[in-house]
Amino acid sequence: MTMHYILLYISVRFLKRGDHHGATKKSALLIFSLLYRSNARSFYDFYDLPMLNGLYLSFFEWSGSAGGRTFIGLDNYVQLFNDSIIPRTIWHDYFLVITKVFGIMILATFFAVALTQLRLREAPFYRVIFFFPNIMSVVVVGILWSFIYNPSLGIVNSGLEAVGLENWTQPWLGSETWALPSLVLPSVWAGIGLFMLMMMAGILNVPKNTYEAARIDGANEWQQFWKVTMPLIWPQIKNSILYIVITTLNGSFILVQVMTQGGPNNSTHVMGSYLYQQAFNQYNFGYGATIGVMILILSLITIMILQFFLRREKVEY
Amino acid sequence: MQTATEQNKKTNQSFKHTLARAGIRIPLILWSIVVLYPLAWMIVGAFKSNAEIYASPWGLPETWNIQNFADAWVNYEIGSAFLNSFLVTGGGTLLTIALALPTSYALERLRFYGRMPLYYMYIAAMLIPVVLGWIPLFFILGNLNLLDSLLGLTIVYAVSQVPFSVFILTGFMSSFPKELEESAAIDGLSPYGTLWKVVTLLRCRESLRCRL
Amino acid sequence: MKYIHSSSKWWMLASAALLLAACGDDTEEEATGGDDPDDSAENGGEEGGEISGDLEIQYFVGGYGDSWWKEIISDFEAEYPDVTVIEHAGPNINDEMRTRWISDDPPDVVYIDGAGSSETQMIEDNQLMDLTDWLDDVELEDGSALLDNFIVEPNRHDGQIYTLPLVFDTWGTWYNAGHFEAEGYEVPTDFDHFMEVMGDVQANEDISPFVTTGQHPYYFLRGMLYPAFASVGGDELLADIVTGAEGAWETPEVVEIMENVEQMQTEGFFDSGLGAFNHTQSQMNFILGDNAFIPVGFWLPNEMANDTPDDFEFGFIPSPMQAAGEPYRVVPDLRPLAIAENAENPDAAKAFVDFAFNREYGELFSEHTGAMVNITDIDLDGNENVPDYLISANEMINDESQVQINQLPHPMSADLEQPISDALVSLMTGNIGAAEFIESAEAAAASYR
Numbered sequence: 020m021t022m023h024y025i026l027l028y029i030s031v032r033f034l035k036r037g038d039h040h041g042a043t044k045k046s047a048l049l050i051f052s053l054l055y056r057s058n059a060r061s062f063y064d065f066y067d068l069p070m071l072n073g074l075y076l077s078f079f080e081w082s083g084s085a086g087g088r089t090f091i092g093l094d095n096y097v098q099l100f101n102d103s104i105i106p107r108t109i110w111h112d113y114f115l116v117i118t119k120v121f122g123i124m125i126l127a128t129f130f131a132v133a134l135t136q137l138r139l140r141e142a143p144f145y146r147v148i149f150f151f152p153n154i155m156s157v158v159v160v161g162i163l164w165s166f167i168y169n170p171s172l173g174i175v176n177s178g179l180e181a182v183g184l185e186n187w188t189q190p191w192l193g194s195e196t197w198a199l200p201s202l203v204l205p206s207v208w209a210g211i212g213l214f215m216l217m218m219m220a221g222i223l224n225v226p227k228n229t230y231e232a233a234r235i236d237g238a239n240e241w242q243q244f245w246k247v248t249m250p251l252i253w254p255q256i257k258n259s260i261l262y263i264v265i266t267t268l269n270g271s272f273i274l275v276q277v278m279t280q281g282g283p284n285n286s287t288h289v290m291g292s293y294l295y296q297q298a299f300n301q302y303n304f305g306y307g308a309t310i311g312v313m314i315l316i317l318s319l320i321t322i323m324i325l326q327f328f329l330r331r332e333k334v335e336y
Numbered sequence: 337m338q339t340a341t342e343q344n345k346k347t348n349q350s351f352k353h354t355l356a357r358a359g360i361r362i363p364l365i366l367w368s369i370v371v372l373y374p375l376a377w378m379i380v381g382a383f384k385s386n387a388e389i390y391a392s393p394w395g396l397p398e399t400w401n402i403q404n405f406a407d408a409w410v411n412y413e414i415g416s417a418f419l420n421s422f423l424v425t426g427g428g429t430l431l432t433i434a435l436a437l438p439t440s441y442a443l444e445r446l447r448f449y450g451r452m453p454l455y456y457m458y459i460a461a462m463l464i465p466v467v468l469g470w471i472p473l474f475f476i477l478g479n480l481n482l483l484d485s486l487l488g489l490t491i492v493y494a495v496s497q498v499p500f501s502v503f504i505l506t507g508f509m510s511s512f513p514k515e516l517e518e519s520a521a522i523d524g525l526s527p528y529g530t531l532w533k534v535v536t537l538l539r540c541r542e543s544l545r546c547r548l
Numbered sequence: 549m550k551y552i553h554s555s556s557k558w559w560m561l562a563s564a565a566l567l568l569a570a571c572g573d574d575t576e577e578e579a580t581g582g583d584d585p586d587d588s589a590e591n592g593g594e595e596g597g598e599i600s601g602d603l604e605i606q607y608f609v610g611g612y613g614d615s616w617w618k619e620i621i622s623d624f625e626a627e628y629p630d631v632t633v634i635e636h637a638g639p640n641i642n643d644e645m646r647t648r649w650i651s652d653d654p655p656d657v658v659y660i661d662g663a664g665s666s667e668t669q670m671i672e673d674n675q676l677m678d679l680t681d682w683l684d685d686v687e688l689e690d691g692s693a694l695l696d697n698f699i700v701e702p703n704r705h706d707g708q709i710y711t712l713p714l715v716f717d718t719w720g721t722w723y724n725a726g727h728f729e730a731e732g733y734e735v736p737t738d739f740d741h742f743m744e745v746m747g748d749v750q751a752n753e754d755i756s757p758f759v760t761t762g763q764h765p766y767y768f769l770r771g772m773l774y775p776a777f778a779s780v781g782g783d784e785l786l787a788d789i790v791t792g793a794e795g796a797w798e799t800p801e802v803v804e805i806m807e808n809v810e811q812m813q814t815e816g817f818f819d820s821g822l823g824a825f826n827h828t829q830s831q832m833n834f835i836l837g838d839n840a841f842i843p844v845g846f847w848l849p850n851e852m853a854n855d856t857p858d859d860f861e862f863g864f865i866p867s868p869m870q871a872a873g874e875p876y877r878v879v880p881d882l883r884p885l886a887i888a889e890n891a892e893n894p895d896a897a898k899a900f901v902d903f904a905f906n907r908e909y910g911e912l913f914s915e916h917t918g919a920m921v922n923i924t925d926i927d928l929d930g931n932e933n934v935p936d937y938l939i940s941a942n943e944m945i946n947d948e949s950q951v952q953i954n955q956l957p958h959p960m961s962a963d964l965e966q967p968i969s970d971a972l973v974s975l976m977t978g979n980i981g982a983a984e985f986i987e988s989a990e991a992a993a994a995s996y997r
Contacts (some may be wrong), residue, residue: 307468
């Protein structure tokens with residue numbers, strides 16, 4: 020940290036002295052790379068180092084609760100490939116990723132278009148309301164939705180009974196079939212606001228005359244959306260999708276921990292919650308770290324594939 | 337005659353328009369209910385006793401009991417916890433911006449060797465499970481005498497926010513027209529000056545976003 | 549409170565710190581007893597001898613609260629004025645102290661209870677002091693050896709004793725005694741009778757008579773299945789189950805018990821929502837009369853004290869899983885006290901452990917918590933501060949014709965308990981039958997071995 024500010028100070032002084040244009044440009048590069056490095060250093064100290072340490076531990080047998088640990092080479096990785104719960108956790112993760120991406124993106128885009136293009140008088144009201152769940156901590160969201168899904172007290176079941184659909188009532192989170200799908204709605208519920216705002220910022224950036232031009236060309240609202248809005252807000256869409264994928268792969272375990280603890284019978288365990296269970300409940304921190312490595316690798320692959328498929332020519336306007 | 341048809345057509349159109357807008361409102365209203373109902377329940381629940389929450393979770397409390405709030409204030413010291421949260425998130429956010437802004441500018445706009453690998457390092461940092469970092473982080477903070485201090489917490493908070501901020505900010509910066517910087521460079525602005533110009537522009541949009 | 553944090557607290561703590569950054573509660577507090585520890589060695593007490601300095605004690609605070617600990621610590625400081633006790637206590641203390649243990653700088657005395665602590669792990673990691681020889685010299689207030697006065701003997705690992713069982717946590721089945729009397733239900737005396745009573749409740753009130761927490765299926769395992777196994781196979785079968793011995797789950801007796809559980813499921817006696825209930829939800833259901841029976845330990849009344857309606861009267865029996873004519877079985881969960889291998893003040897630590905095992909404090913414990921310590925012949929009769937259910941349970945436990953106490957060689961390892969628990973939820977919610985459950989349990993035992 021201190022390092023960062025010393026460098027910042029030096030660079031500012033340096034900049035003040037250099038007045039030649041080319042020199043400035045060159046020095047800029049130098050400074051930014053220095054700054055970057057100092058920045059990366061503090062980042063490394065406080066973030067990457069602890070994380071990398073976690074990865075290093077994947078070669079050890081360690082309870083995570085005592086000083087001593089034993090180097091066991093690749094044994095944890097062998098166990099990983101033989102663990103029958105692992106494939107299920109991976110599938111659960113990607114189930115959540117896919118449903119969340121579609122659920123959030125469709126709703127968020129729809130709301131964003133509706134609130135920016137249709138000039139509804141009460142639009143600010145919706146904007147504020149839809150953002151509410153985003154300011155709540157995931158733990159609170161989880162507790163809240165546990166009540167909503169509660170088989171005897173929850174509004175889901177009582178709502179179904181009220182409209183005469185008794186047969187549809189379920190123990191939701193207590194059912195091996197329904198528990199995982201039940202986790203999707205709270206995630207979408209809690210996530211929509213932020214992405215809606217990101218889309219709205221993108222849409223508001225689109226110059227008005229682009230739409231006018233499209234209208235003059237005879238494009239109806241639907242066509243305007245596909246031909247004008249979509250391409251122009253594509254960077255926001257792409258970033259939102261990547262963001263959802265990343266946060267889901269690395270963060271959905273909090274909701275799982277609060278709502279189901281991975282149960283019943285592992286039917287909702289995601290990679291992160293299984294990591295947590297191994298590292299902190301079963302005292303296999305080394306194995307937990309191995310699961311961490313797997314999460315990292317799978318996520319990187321996923322992100323790279325997505326980057327490839329989502330890339331489009333940058334549209335300048 | 338002609339005017340009448342025109343008139344007719346117009347009312348017809350505006351009627352259709354109204355209908356369409358009403359149709360668009362239905363999902364908006366539905367989602368508002370989906371958001372507000374649980375929130376209202378939570379607020380009402382704050383006035384209930386534990387047993388009452390379980391006995392009639394969705395009803396109104398029999399007596400509006402403010403004991404819970406008094407408890408939270410006195411026994412759980414919500415006040416000081418709130419202040420701490422405020423300091424940590426506030427300080428942390430400033431620090432995050434100070435760290436992430438130049439980084440994302442450098443990553444997005446300056447061409448230098450190793451740019452993409454560094455960018456992916458930040459992306460990767462978002463992908464490593466945070467859980468694994470807790471124990472080593474604790475020791476690092478201990479070595480720096482930052483345990484049990486708001487400063488330590490602020491730094492951790494800030495640094496853990498950096499990758500996401502870099503990710504978001506590079507996304508935003510990529511949408512800025514390059515001419516802006518070129519003109520800034522011609523004006524003889526320093527890189528920081530340019531960054532500042534970009535930042536002010538960004539701030540306009542950000543504040544736009546916030547005002548939304 | 550007991551198991552609330554089961555696994556949630558470590559991350560809750562950290563995510564709270566990282567995300568919400570709301571840390572207001574200081575759980576570590578320094579009890580002010582002695583003066584400056586430096587000059588205290590001079591006026592060394594007559595009884596304490598060399599015992600002085602700081603003594604760090606780590607204790608988990610759960611359903612039993614901390615009032616007993618406060619009292620005993622202040623008495624200890626009065627007895628040993630040269631010792632300054634530093635308490636590390638709270639519901640999350642096991643996680644908060646974890647880094648101290650990792651860096652080999654542990655507290656001196658540790659009470660092993662609550663989530664995030666494991667006796668097995670601590671012994672396997674050589675974190676606890678071998679107390680075998682020292683224990684020979686420890687006496688109760690009447691001069692008899694402590695070792696002869698435990699209700700349940702300390703666990704031995706390779707013949708050595710590392711932990712002294714302090715709290716005698718008994719799992720059993722709870723019911724609302726007042727409601728049972730009003731409705732004319734009988735208190736179950738054996739498994740068949742139990743099924744009959746559950747059938748009555750179901751027919752009469754249209755509720756699922758039995759509930760437990762599906763998020764922590766070990767409540768059912770420890771509270772219902774262990775007593776069942778004990779009644780058909782005694783300590784030997786329990787040992788086989790806990791150590792994952794080959795074929796333990798396939799013995800005809802165990803198969804029959806698991807078929808009984810399946811029958812409970814097919815009769816609809818299990819609450820259909822239990823799969824997702826955490827312990828609080830299941831206990832609230834029970835308190836509110838949505839279910840008639842629940843297996844929990846002795847801490848239940850204390851834990852639910854604030855939410856219990858006035859007309860609710862806790863009734864407790866050892867879980868009625870035995871055949872007619874057999875005595876009830878109790879398989880206690882013991883919460884031990886131990887001394888760290890790397891304790892900085894082992895003498896004071898030993899003095900404290902010695903001090904804590906005492907009939908007077910045992911009685912006090914029952915008054916404070918409504919539970920029992922692991923010392924025989926504590927006279928609770930006529931003590932007005934002790935709840936009724938405890939007096940009758942205490943009597944039952946001391947009467948061998950009614951209740952027999954069985955014992956696990958050591959707690960089941962989390963690596964074995966977890967997969968068995970997973971399959972158990974499936975069985976209780978009707979997704980698999982007894983045969984499939986036994987297959988899974990055997991597979992879990994095999995991979996554990």
